[in-house]
Structure formats: structure tokens, C-alpha cells
Amino acid sequence: MRDTLSPGRQLLMEVLDVPEVAATIPADADLILSGINSGDLIRLGLTIEERTQLPLTDDDLTDLQTVDGIDRLLARRA
Numbered sequence: 001m002r003d004t005l006s007p008g009r010q011l012l013m014e015v016l017d018v019p020e021v022a023a024t025i026p027a028d029a030d031l032i033l034s035g036i037n038s039g040d041l042i043r044l045g046l047t048i049e050e051r052t053q054l055p056l057t058d059d060d061l062t063d064l065q066t067v068d069g070i071d072r073l074l075a076r077r078a
Helices: 007-015 020-024 038-052 058-065 067-077
Strands: none
Touching (some): 007 020, 038 067, 058 067
16 A cells, blocks of 8 residues: 555545555555445535646546546646
8 A cells, every 4th residue: 555645545544535545555455445435426526627627538547446546647737
């Protein structure tokens, strides 16, 4: 697992109802298989769009599958 306080992990912790869950997920693990529900991923995507003022593309949506992917997406939008 990478730094537990990576930008993607921090953002995931913000949108989850139980943020402690995000701290235990390996950075390369599939979020859905790790227990994150689709509603949380939608909220994550909307938060990213709101903060970056850019709509998510289909490619961006595939990056929402792992913490590493969220980090990549955030880095591209920085």
C-alpha cells in the first residue's frame, strides 16, 4: 500500500460515510470488491468534477476503480 494519506485516499475518506474503511483498502485493490458501493463512487466523481470544474470522461471513470487510479486522475487535473 502506498502512503495512506495520498490525495486519492484523502478524497475517498471525505466522501465515505465510514472514512476508516478507506484507510484499510490497498491502493491497488478494486474499490467495489473492497466494499465501496456505487453511490459512494458517484459521490466521489461528483466531488472531483466540482473541485476541478471539469466533467469526468469515460477514461476518468475507469480510474475511479482504485485508490491509485484516483491519485492518477487527480494528478492529471492538478
